[in-house]
Amino acid sequence: MATKPEKSKKQQYHVFSWKGKDNQGQPVKGELQALNLNLAKAQLRKQGITAEKIRKKTPAPFGLGEKKITTREITLFTRQLSTMIRAGVPLVQSLNVVAEGLENPAMQKIILNIRNEVADGNMLSMGLRKHPKYFDKLFCNLVEAGERSGSLDAMLDRVAIYKEKTDRIKAKIKKALYYPVAVMAIGVVVMLILLLKVVPQFESLFNSFNAELPMITQVVIDLSEFVQQWWWLIIGILVLTPILLIRSYKSSELFAYRVDALTLRLPVIGQIVRKSSIARFSRTLSTSFTSGVPLVESMAAAAGAAGNRVYSRAVFQARDNISVGQQLNFALKTTHVFPAMVTQMVSIGEESGSLDTMLDKVAGFYEEEVDDAVEGMTTLLEPIVVAVLGVMVGGLVLAMYLPIFKMGSLF
Template sequence: MPTYIYEAIDASGATVTGTLNAADERAALTAVRELGLHPMSARPGAERAAGDGVDTDRKRRGRKVGLADLTLFTRQLANLVRGGLPMMATLDALVENTENARLHAVLADVRDKVAGGQSVHEAMADHPREFSNLYLSLVEAGEASGDLAAVLERLAGFLEQDLERRAQIRAALAYPILLLSVGTLIVFALVTFLIPRFAVMFSDYGRALPFLTRVVLGVADFMGSYWWVVVLGLAALFGLFRLWHGTPQGRLAWDRSRLRWPVLGRLFERAATARLARTLGTLLRGGVNILDALAMLEGVVDNAYLAEGLRSIRAGVREGESLGRETRASGRFPGLLSQMMLVGEQTGDVEGALSTVADAFDVEVSNSLKGLVALLEPSIILVMGSVVGVVIYAILIPIFQMNQVAG
């Protein structure tokens, strides 16, 4: 069995670390509890970084609380609460063991306010940059239901899935971006350094240069003399786009058009729907009211066109209409979503139906992204290779002709 490194709190409130063998992370956490400790985290031994072993005086770093920081904190909070550690002791332990400087300050403030009599969600609400409305609503629902541990477990799982999905997208796009960057640098070097040298040599050619050569030399001369015009023009276009996109009408038109792009439009729609379904399912399972949950989704989908559809759905649900029928009537979401909602309403398990939809669309998005990247990589190589080939060919034509004349 693999070895896991655990970090836990003992009966005196001190932080302890150690190693044990377990089948998976859940089994490792269970084994730590059997030792009479309150586990904070358990990770495979291969992930242990140099300098592990908790040092409460270690240097804190980071000025921003990223998704990875929030996810780790939420998982540790869920583990400690589920282990039965009192909330003040839990917050003390998390403050001491948080490396991100900004999150450390936020948690210290939350701890002090909880000690002063506020609830956890009330203390967190004073830090909207770190804790979203979705996060706060789930914590509030968990406190109200008396089952905060279970709600935190679901919230941690939701954040971990979101973090994993983003990591997959970054990993998939890393190589195409590298190819595009290298290709752009090569073309820039050819236009900036190589072609101008041949232009000097061709000035004594004594005859009209081939058309392709004149075009390449003209482009290089223009870029060399007026590159700043190109940069300013692109900056102006980008600025105008940002101004237009900043208006409600512009944002709505742009987000609607994105969903209609060839190939990418379906990918955007499926990704947004998967996130919407998983978020709504998490909120409902956590005890959040359906109307409040729908209101929160408007900021989650990050698409004004879909958010407008959610507002109409919420209005219908407020009047007593079916969630599934209102979703279908909006005409802005895939049919599978409304169909599964209707099934969930009939069986009394809307949360499970939404989870099924989210899993299905996550798989579709992952497979589509892999296929797109597999197509994108050779396309970038082909385009960049063609550009470089045309430039080199345009330079070699007059050189061959000069050699023939000299011969």
């Protein structure tokens, strides 16, 4: 009885680190990917390198010590690959050159894996799809459209521009949200240190006076005693609360939606997040629609890029309406989350056949709005945060020295 042939297993590439000398006898070192040690040595000989020491790198357990891949590195890779292809360098060689210039081993490993896929005869988009954590569906779809139309370099350039603009808007939002939170966190840490270490020293001094303390001083001393007794509970709450909130946000869609909806209602910050979501939606839809992706599929990508679940849900709702024949401007209007200016611009774009251009203008307008709003908020927050910290720390110091001032006035 004939046995069924076993399915061929995918060959596993390994990373090898090496040291050696080049054709001029100069010491060189680096890393490369190969199926085994002999093939790694053969690759080095082809490059004119005499290997003196070569060994297979073993990955750290649980990914410890592995440098995180940033969106900026993905954008830089896209830009470099576009430049190499436009210069006429073959795709496999372009991927090799880009990988050799990377400093992050994790990013280099991914690019070399993609290079191996392309070298095996697969499309670049297929290699990218095997790393969805770093190359999302929109990225892969646009690259595939560029491959099929024979304009891969132009499409990669368009993707790079898109990612640069969306990354810049994300950085603006992080700056707007993280700055006050970071400063206030430092203020809380300083207050805890003062209450735990400084106030008890003053308390022992005041006890030796046997005098009645001002009310503000007594309140601070009582607060210090509470912190000394329950410091472990306070620190536990301060540490665990953000962790639980973040985990709930990631695991519960309903909780995340309510948080995003609440964020939109916050003064100042809500307007920044709202404008950012509209800008990212418009930019993504413009880029994908210009690249030939069907509108319904483009809407799905734009919903994921909006960055706020309220807007994501609204875009999906609009997409469903479009799929049954409704115009985009009407579909957006029925969601009640897009301003009249957006729907009017979209309407003009649909009527004139220049929807991508109008969406690009909407994105540019709201990106500038976000820039102005973030700078205005930062300028406004700096004196407010300094004043709050001054009142917190200065009030505590004043409460400690007030009894000493009163004692001095008696003599």
